[in-house]
Amino acid sequence: MIKPYKYSANILGDLRGEVDISMLDNAFYETPDYRTLIESVERTLIVGRRGSGKSALFYRLSKFWGAAKDTKVVQILPDEDQVIGIRPILKIFGDKFNLIRAGTRITWRYAIYMEIANLLDKHYKSRSVENYELLTEHLKRWRQNKASVTSNIRNILKQIVNTRHSPEECIAELSTELHTDTIQKVISDALELTGFKFVILIDQLDEGYEPDNVGVGFIDGLVQATIDIKTRLNNVRPTLFLRDNIFRTVAQLDPDYSRTIEGHVIRLHWDEQQLFYLVCNRLRFAFKLEIENNLKTWNRCVSNELQGMDG
Numbered sequence: 001m002i003k004p005y006k007y008s009a010n011i012l013g014d015l016r017g018e019v020d021i022s023m024l025d026n027a028f029y030e031t032p033d034y035r036t037l038i039e040s041v042e043r044t045l046i047v048g049r050r051g052s053g054k055s056a057l058f059y060r061l062s063k064f065w066g067a068a069k070d071t072k073v074v075q076i077l078p079d080e081d082q083v084i085g086i087r088p089i090l091k092i093f094g095d096k097f098n099l100i101r102a103g104t105r106i107t108w109r110y111a112i113y114m115e116i117a118n119l120l121d122k123h124y125k126s127r128s129v130e131n132y133e134l135l136t137e138h139l140k141r142w143r144q145n146k147a148s149v150t151s152n153i154r155n156i157l158k159q160i161v162n163t164r165h166s167p168e169e170c171i172a173e174l175s176t177e178l179h180t181d182t183i184q185k186v187i188s189d190a191l192e193l194t195g196f197k198f199v200i201l202i203d204q205l206d207e208g209y210e211p212d213n214v215g216v217g218f219i220d221g222l223v224q225a226t227i228d229i230k231t232r233l234n235n236v237r238p239t240l241f242l243r244d245n246i247f248r249t250v251a252q253l254d255p256d257y258s259r260t261i262e263g264h265v266i267r268l269h270w271d272e273q274q275l276f277y278l279v280c281n282r283l284r285f286a287f288k289l290e291i292e293n294n295l296k297t298w299n300r301c302v303s304n305e306l307q308g309m310d311g
Contacts, residue, residue, distance in 0.1 A: 027285035029278040048268030065199040082150035083208030094167030104221025126190040191235040200238040
């Protein structure tokens with residue numbers, strides 16, 4: 001189900017990205033970035049400053065893919081309290097950035113697999129796949145608390161990791177206990193059998209975020225996990241939205257940034273012409289104008305020195 005966003009409700013909307021939901025439904029401007037995201041599978045990470053339109057893109061991509069045949073949309077929107085609550089548990093991976101990233105990378109892969117499996121399990125064909133019994137066992141534990149993804153991650157880590165072990169042992173233990181590679185194969189086979197495609201949309205990662213090794217490692221683990229899933233599962237398309245300041249910190253701390261992350265990024269950018277098209281779309285909708293030409297629409301709604309492109 002598409003989660004509704006709350007926006008300020010003015011005629012033109014705020015150019016920082018806040019706009020009435022009816023504007024997104026009726027006056028959305030399909031930027032080159034948006035077209036790239038729906039027509040290409042090359043970009044996984046969407047990076048933009050506050051107000052650059054990430055939430056609007058999230059909403060429109062959810063709606064676009066939700067209407068596509070045999071496509072399932074999974075939304076992951078971490079809650080602030082759960083992100084704050086998961087920080088102490090991540091200390092099982094130590095205080096080094098690379099270890100925290102490695103541990104959370106495995107954990108996030110598993111969490112996304114469980115969200116996919118939760119929907120695949122509703123289709124009878126999935127259950128004929130080899131090793132599906134193992135996936136069923138993991139799903140049973142995942143569904144126990146009927147909570148959010150981040151809350152489930154907390155519960156899983158508390159259940160299976162021995163805190164008396166070293167961080168390195170905890171990471172190795174986690175990989176073994178979660179059976180991520182086997183589960184990946186089961187999901188891949190089930191996707192091929194059912195013909196389903198999955199779109200994973202992840203946003204609001206600034207909720208509860210702290211720019212230290214734990215906070216950045218938690219985010220970078222998710223970044224690496226989404227790239228892993230994109231490259232390992234042909235019918236799964238993950239898309240991760242990141243604030244620019246968080247992404248810059250990840251790029252600074254991750255020694256593998258240029259090799260593993262940089263090629264998957266699209267940076268949101270607005271130029272004057274795109275902003276003009278956006279405003280004209282909203283003017284047409286707000287005032288119920290049936291004028292296709294943008295400049296004529298603009299001139300109809302402004303006067304004096306604001307007339308024309310210079311205005």
